[in-house]
Amino acid sequence: MTSDPYGKLTFDQTVPRSLAHRQAVGEVFVTDSAPGPDGDFLVAVQVPRAHSLWFDRLVPFHDPFSTAEAARQGSFVVLHRYFGVPVGLPFSLLRWQFRVHDLAAYRDDERSPLQGVLRYQVNDKSKGGExxxxxxxxxxxxxxxxxxxxxxxxxxxxxxxxxxxREFQQASKPPPDPAASAVTPLDPALVGRRDRRNVVIGDGERFPYVIDTSHPSYFDHAYDHVPGPFIVEGFRQSAVVAAVRAGELPSPVAAVLGCTTTFGSFGEFGALLECSAEVTGAAGGRVTVAVELHQYGKRLASAGIELGPYPA
Structure with missing residues (x-):
């Protein structure tokens, strides 16, 4: 990596929204990209200060989840620009993992947007040019x-x-379940939010999802299945509530320090989608929570979430 990763890149405008798989320009966090010196790829990202979702927080720190979303968008920009993947080609994100190494870097100076440079390495497992x-x-x-x-x-x-x-998967769907659209969201304070619109789970033995397809960020464009970033936010919120209720997390105002998600199948609209969350470890102020996604009596995805306090 170059000693000055910012040298090649600018933060003056976003890339075309289609490259980042977003419909609204305001939802695009990638501003530039360039090949790196070692077969890698550099991507500039910036998260707006007044974003309705990512500014919804109770601490003077930017949300690491916002940069995980920026990294997700950046991966598509790299694949479209440098690997010849056509825009509009269907895809599935099978696994996504991130770890925060320096939470202090996310401190909000209340003057500047959060911006940084992503460095990617890509291992193409395709065969025969396909x-x-x-x-x-x-x-x-x-x-x-x-x-x-x-x-x-x-x-x-x-x-x-x-x-x-998708035709095969949806052909076996049961009729729509009215319970899926009747979920009451939790109080925002219970998940470290201020705005009820950004609460994606309700309460119960398992945490049911509140699926509001009018949400401008989670449902930026039309989907034929429940989108992954929305599901992962439910993982985060479920983990926070479970950790607080277990007495292992003193406050729902906590940072996600690590997240590993594995998807096995799509979540479908029109049926109850639920999250189970169980604390699996706690040490040194950090709490790990195992989370699973359930629908139609089956497990669709799983995750491990590590939570911890923000710096003083």
Whole structure:
């Protein structure tokens, strides 16, 4: 990596929204990209200060989840610009993992947007020139600090193959369940939020999802399944509530220090989608929570969430 990762990149405007898989320009966090010196790729990102979701917090720190979303968008920019993946090709993110290494780098100076440089390495597992599985890994630099590392697996489908897959999956869906649209969101303070619109779970033996397709960020564009970033936010909120109720986390105002998610199947609209969360460890002020996604009596995805306090 170059000694000055900012040197090649600008933060003057966003990339075309289609490259980041967003409909609203205000939801695009990637501003520039360039090939790196060692077969890697550099991506500049900036998160707006007044974003309705990512500014909804109770501490003077930017949300690490916002940079995980920026890294997700940046991965698509890299794949479209440098690997020939056509825009609009269906995909599935099978696994996504990140770890925060320097939470202090996220401190909000209340003057500047959060911005940094992502560095990606891509392992293309495709064979015979056909698109298939790709693994991405990298790190986020904020200022002079390595703030986060991440890696993930994504698979792309031909449009006809994806259409056939979804037709097969949806053909076996039961009729819509009225309970899916009747979930009352938790109080925002219980999940470290201020705005009820950004609460994505309700209460119960398991945490049911509150699916509001009018949400401008989680449902930025039309989906034929419940989107992954929305599901992962539910993982985070479920983990926070479970950890506080177990007496292992003193406050719901906590940082996500690590997150590993694995997806096995799509979450469908029109049916109750629920999260289970169980504390699996606590030491040194950090709490680990195992989370699972359930629908139709099946486990669709799982995650491990590590929570901890913000610096004083």
């Amino acid at each position: 698109l298939g599985d790709l693994t991405l890994s990298g790190e986020l630099t904020i200022g002079s600090s390595t703030a986060m590392s991440f890696n993930g697996d994504v698979v792309f489908f031909g449009k006809a193959d994806y259409a056939a897959l």
